[in-house]
Amino acid sequence: MINWKIIACFAIIAVLTGACRKNETTPGIKDGNGQPAKPVKRPLGLVTGPAIAKAIGPAGGTLASADNRILLEVPPGAVQTNVQFSIQPVENTLEGSPGKAFRLLPEGVAFTRPVTIRYTPGAEELAGINPDVLFLAYQNKDGYHYLAANTSIDPATHQLSVQTKHFSDWSIVELFELEADTTQVLPGGKAQLQLMWHLGSLLTVDTTDQPIGDLIPYDGQVSKVKWSMASGKGKITANGAKCEYQAPGEVPDENPAFVSVSVPITLYDSKRTGLAMLTTPIFTMPDEYLMVSVDRIPFINNPPENGESSIRMEVDKFYVSAQLQDGHAIYILIPGGVMGTGSFPYGEDDKKAYIDFSTNATDILNSWVTHKLNCEDCDPVFSGGQVKISKNGKIGEYVEGEFTAEVWKIGQYNPPKKQLSGKFRVLRTI
Incomplete structure (x- = not known):
């Protein structure tokens, strides 16, 4: 009996490399009309739980959310007097984000030294997701989300961390997603797959954090996108960021098939360069x-x-x-x-x-x-x-x-x- 959990977990492992140089930037992100895709203004999330608060002074300190999902590390010298820090859960208004959202205060205070934010995804947030395409993201007071390009990840615990000198509402976001028009086909049937991402601006040499727009077709280093059959039966026909899967002529014993796509992670001034792999299952379904x-x-x-x-x-x-x-x-x-x-x-x-x-x-x-x-x-x-x-x-x-x-x-x-x-x-x- 095939263990689908093992296959799914294996298939979403990212292969990290050091081939991308810091001065290589991704081409402009275009929407279907060939124009730069625009960031999207989203409502600020409503409060969903009580705040955890603590006064932290010049000596520094730490503060964790009630569920220990998010942790603040304030280094010595970040503030010159005692400051009330707080973490409060809020609605996550970033559609497609698999995580929770937290309001970090004080907002509008510029810290003398960067404060570290650590986010540890739960099992329900990681299920079926490649951790290496997760980044921290924040929403400013005007309602625009930004991907924190300098997010680092612990390969053992999948903990995400970033240093910042400002607070706002923070959550997590998948840099890439793999969409399929269907995940179930009849014998001989077809499914259309497409690599998508959330970035919504032109990447320039002086840009670090990227505004997050709607989920749009990937239009970065398309020539380096590679499709493969991770396991199962059927065949694929790749075309840049798109791929067509055709099921075998009868329901196979090895079911579902897993289709994978690899794509470079290339963001200006980012610690997260490499090659990410995303996988989706496609079932060949019987009549019942x-x-x-x-x-x-x-x-x-x-x-x-x-x-x-x-x-x-x-x-x-x-x-x-x-x-x-x-x-x-x-x-x-x-x-x-x-x-x-x-x-x-x-x-x-x-x-x-x-x-x-x-x-x-x-x-x-x-x-x-x-x-x-x-x-x-x-x-x-x-x-x-x-x-x-x-x-x-x-x-x-x-x-x-x-x-x-x-x-x-x-x-x-x-x-x-x-x-x-x-x-x-x-x-x-x-």
């Missing part, structure tokens, strides 16, 4: 399937055995369940009878959805469900998201749908959580 992404790691139902599918379903109370590769299992239920299409939020009444996801189909203690209890006497908290049934055919036709959910480990108060998303298509038999 149930596909689940767990914290961005994809899984698909086991292939049929003896002509019998590993997916089960009923329509009168609507459930669909599947044994997944890697020993996982999933059960999706909407009680009360679902005769048509629609969207169903999570809850405990009829027409409310419920998901039980198991990381070990034979061990109930490894179940993750769409409700939790924060204390013994607390009311249940239900997941956001929904189950959406987009097609509910007659007997002999297909039932199709998709779902998103936050699931919590069963049997614990304030339990850990996982993010689920997925799609299914099952032939209706009753």
Whole structure:
């Protein structure tokens, strides 16, 4: 049995090199009309939690957020008198950013010596992401985000750090993203892939931090972009920052295929030069399937055995369940009878959805469900998201749908959580 987690983690390793020189700058970033792409003004994030504050004086000191996600190191001599430093969680308004956002104060105070900001991404932020394309980013008081080009990364812990003489709202951003128009194709089908990035200005020799615009097609060192099949079946046809994947003529045993792209990291005055690799999975899907992404790691139902599918379903109370590769299992239920299409939020009444996801189909203690209890006497908290049934055919036709959910480990108060998303298509038999 192929372990998709190992493949996904292996595939996103960046190959760092020293080939890029400091005086090499990337060509101008253009949008589809050939004009310089412009930075985007975004709203400042609303406060989402209490601030952690501490007075730090000329001797220096440290301050960490309540979750230890972000740490400030104030060196001796950075301030001349006692200054109130604070860290407060806020909404992250930078779309596509996989991390949290924090408001660092005091804002508008110029430090005599640079203060170090350290951000340690959590497992949920790193899932399915190449850490070497992560940078720290900040938003100024006018609402514009900037990528901090001098962000360094610890290869062992993936901790990001940067030195700054000013405070504002800070978060993290992926320098590159790999987009696919679909991650599931029929046998012989095709998927279109494209390398994207967030930078939105012309890179000049006197520019360090880059304004962050909308996610746009990569238009940097396109001639150095390289595409490859990291694993799996199928073939690719590369064209600069674009690539077409064609699936094999039948559903392969090795599924999904992983398509990779490598791209130089070249920013003026940056510590992060090298070659980054991004990878995305493409499933060759049978007529019936149930596909689940767990914290961005994809899984698909086991292939049929003896002509019998590993997916089960009923329509009168609507459930669909599947044994997944890697020993996982999933059960999706909407009680009360679902005769048509629609969207169903999570809850405990009829027409409310419920998901039980198991990381070990034979061990109930490894179940993750769409409700939790924060204390013994607390009311249940239900997941956001929904189950959406987009097609509910007659007997002999297909039932199709998709779902998103936050699931919590069963049997614990304030339990850990996982993010689920997925799609299914099952032939209706009753």
